[in-house]
Amino acid sequence: MAGALAAIADPAVRGAFREWLLRTADDELVIGHRHSEWTGFGPDIESDVAMSSIAQEEIGHARVFYEQIGPDDGSTPDQLAFGRSPREYRHAALLEHENGGWEFSIVRLALYEPFEAGRLRLLGASGHEPVAGLARTLAREERYHGLFAETWLARLTKAAVEDRGRVQRALDEAWPDALGLLETTPADDLLRAAGVLGETPAAARAAWEDAVRPILTGCGLAIPRAAAREGGRRGAHGPEFEQMLMQMTEVRRSDPEAQW
Amino acid sequence: MAAGVRPAPGDTPRSEAGDRWQRALDAPRDVWAVFLQARRRDPHIYVGDVHAPDAEMALVLAKEGYTRRDPCVNLWVVRADQIHATTAGAEEMFEPATDKSYRFGGSYRQQQKVYRSAWRLSHREEDQ
Numbered sequence: 255m256a257g258a259l260a261a262i263a264d265p266a267v268r269g270a271f272r273e274w275l276l277r278t279a280d281d282e283l284v285i286g287h288r289h290s291e292w293t294g295f296g297p298d299i300e301s302d303v304a305m306s307s308i309a310q311e312e313i314g315h316a317r318v319f320y321e322q323i324g325p326d327d328g329s330t331p332d333q334l335a336f337g338r339s340p341r342e343y344r345h346a347a348l349l350e351h352e353n354g355g356w357e358f359s360i361v362r363l364a365l366y367e368p369f370e371a372g373r374l375r376l377l378g379a380s381g382h383e384p385v386a387g388l389a390r391t392l393a394r395e396e397r398y399h400g401l402f403a404e405t406w407l408a409r410l411t412k413a414a415v416e417d418r419g420r421v422q423r424a425l426d427e428a429w430p431d432a433l434g435l436l437e438t439t440p441a442d443d444l445l446r447a448a449g450v451l452g453e454t455p456a457a458a459r460a461a462w463e464d465a466v467r468p469i470l471t472g473c474g475l476a477i478p479r480a481a482a483r484e485g486g487r488r489g490a491h492g493p494e495f496e497q498m499l500m501q502m503t504e505v506r507r508s509d510p511e512a513q514w
Numbered sequence: 515m516a517a518g519v520r521p522a523p524g525d526t527p528r529s530e531a532g533d534r535w536q537r538a539l540d541a542p543r544d545v546w547a548v549f550l551q552a553r554r555r556d557p558h559i560y561v562g563d564v565h566a567p568d569a570e571m572a573l574v575l576a577k578e579g580y581t582r583r584d585p586c587v588n589l590w591v592v593r594a595d596q597i598h599a600t601t602a603g604a605e606e607m608f609e610p611a612t613d614k615s616y617r618f619g620g621s622y623r624q625q626q627k628v629y630r631s632a633w634r635l636s637h638r639e640e641d642q
Contacts, residue, residue, distance in 0.1 A: 300564045304578035398577065405574045409567060 257325035258385040267448045270441035272323055273344065274451070275385065276334075277487060278373060279319035280345035281435075283335055284495070285366060286312030287502055288353055297356050304402060305359075311395045318392065322385055336503045337510070340496050341489040348431035350486075350495040357417075358424040360406045365425075365432040367400035368465035372458060380450050404469055411473035418474060425470065426478050433482030436462060535604035541594035546572035548580055549590035558590050566591075 258275065262268040289309035296302025320331035329337075348366065353359045374396060377389035411418045438455045445451040453461075470477055485491075506512075544565045549558035561580050566572035572591040581589070600607070 298565060300566070300575035300579055304575055307578045307582055402574055402578075405571055409571060 258322040258382055259326040261382065264448065267444060267450065268326070270444040270448075271382070271450060272326055273439065273441040274445060275319050275323050277344040277346075278377070279316045279323065279334070280343045281349055281366075281370070282312045282319070283316035284343070284345040284498070285349040285362070286310070286316060287498060288349065288351075289359065289363075291353055292356075292359065301406070308363075308399050308402060311399070315392050315395070318388055319385075322388070332506070336506045340491050340499055343491060343495070343499075344487055344489065345491075346431065346435040346437065346486040347483065347490075347492065347495075348428060348435060348486075350491060350498060351428075351431070352494055355420065355424065357410055357421045358428065360403055360410060361421060361424040361428050362432075363399065363403035364407050364469055365428055365466060366435065367396060367403055368469075369432075369435045369462050370396050371400065372461050372465070376451055376453055376458075379452065382450065407469065407473050411475060421473070422475055425475055426480070429478035430480045430483035433459075433480075434484045434486055437482065437484040437487040439487050534601060535607070536598055536600050539594050539597045539599055541597075543593075543595065545594040546576070546591040547594045547597060548572075548576040549592070550580055550584065550586050551588040551590075552585050554587055558588070563594060564591070569593075 259268050259272055262271060286309045289305055289312065292302065293306040293309070294302065296305055316335065317331050320329075320334040324330055324334060348362060351358070351362070371393060374389040374393040378386050378393065380386050380389075407421070411421050436455065436459050442451070442455065446454070467477060541563075542565075544567060545563050546566055546569070547563055548561050550561045551558045561584075564572050564575045564579055566575055569591055573589055576589050576591055580586070
């Protein structure tokens with residue numbers, strides 16, 4: 255398979271689209287890995303199974319995008335997922351944080367899913383097949399992920415005053431990094447100029463906030479005012495990610511050439 | 515997951531149960547029975563339970579718990595304690611006293627289809 259990038263003649267645009275797809279894949283890989291850490295530790299067996307399943311789907315989505323990127327430089331999905339140094343990953347910092355409590359993972363998922371839905375819509379309208387078609391298909395699964403997060407968030411905030419306080423603290427903590435999901439680099443400008451992606455950063459931010467605000471206020475949560483914390487899209491990651499990557503690649507590093 | 519709902523003490527000694535031939539399932543308040551429809555126009559089949567505080571959460575959890583490995587187009591959840599069941603003591607009411615095999619529906623094509631789709635779900639390989 256030639257991948258999504260082969261059809262783009264202009265090397266600058268191709269590089270920008272690669273970066274954009276890499277972000278998408280890395281976001282899904284990293285949040286998927288964090289969610290997989292709930293396996294065996296969920297608050298009840300049903301939610302444990304559901305979160306584990308969501309984790310599998312997210313990592314599956316990452317794979318779909320790595321498969322589109324790989325042919326461009328001859329990388330396999332495994333090499334892209336596990337074979338890079340931390341600075342080469344393009345996920346937003348929000349996704350790499352340790353789970354902490356269940357409420358943090360739920361808040362994070364509730365903030366992430368509207369972003370992911372917007373991104374898949376944008377990609378679905380990019381006119382670049384097969385990625386556009388894939389994005390439309392993957393959006394079906396993301397819808398459930400958002401539903402799971404919203405349903406849980408509503409229950410957590412309805413339970414008791416002190417519980418809502420915990421959720422609010424998780425939200426306050428997550429908010430600057432959630433805005434970091436929308437961080438742009440020159441790649442975004444290039445793709446917009448080339449007509450691949452038809453949304454300005456301001457419009458993307460407004461669409462995300464419009465989606466997120468009713469979910470949060472509907473749960474009685476206050477929207478934080480803190481400014482964005484950025485850097486993830488340029489490869490700046492914290493020690494939590496380095497630890498995560500070491501753990502995630504432990505088996506592979508023992509024999510990178512092994513056939514599984 | 516499919517362990518929560520049991521026909522309530524139908525095993526209650528007859529003397530105690532008296533003539534009681536039906537009763538609500540003796541299930542905790544947070545147990546929901548899940549019914550899955552594999553294809554449109556198939557009947558909904560009972561596949562197991564989930565624990566959840568309300569119907570919406572029960573559906574969210576049932577979706578992951580019961581539709582990952584089997585096809586599904588529609589889910590029902592019902593509070594298990596809202597299901598009324600005949601008791602064990604009433605079993606003999608289903609046993610014909612005279613030969614009524616002429617009434618069995620097995621030879622009707624539509625009936626066979628209904629039985630088969632129910633059978634398919636209740637005899638999944640993992641249960642064998």
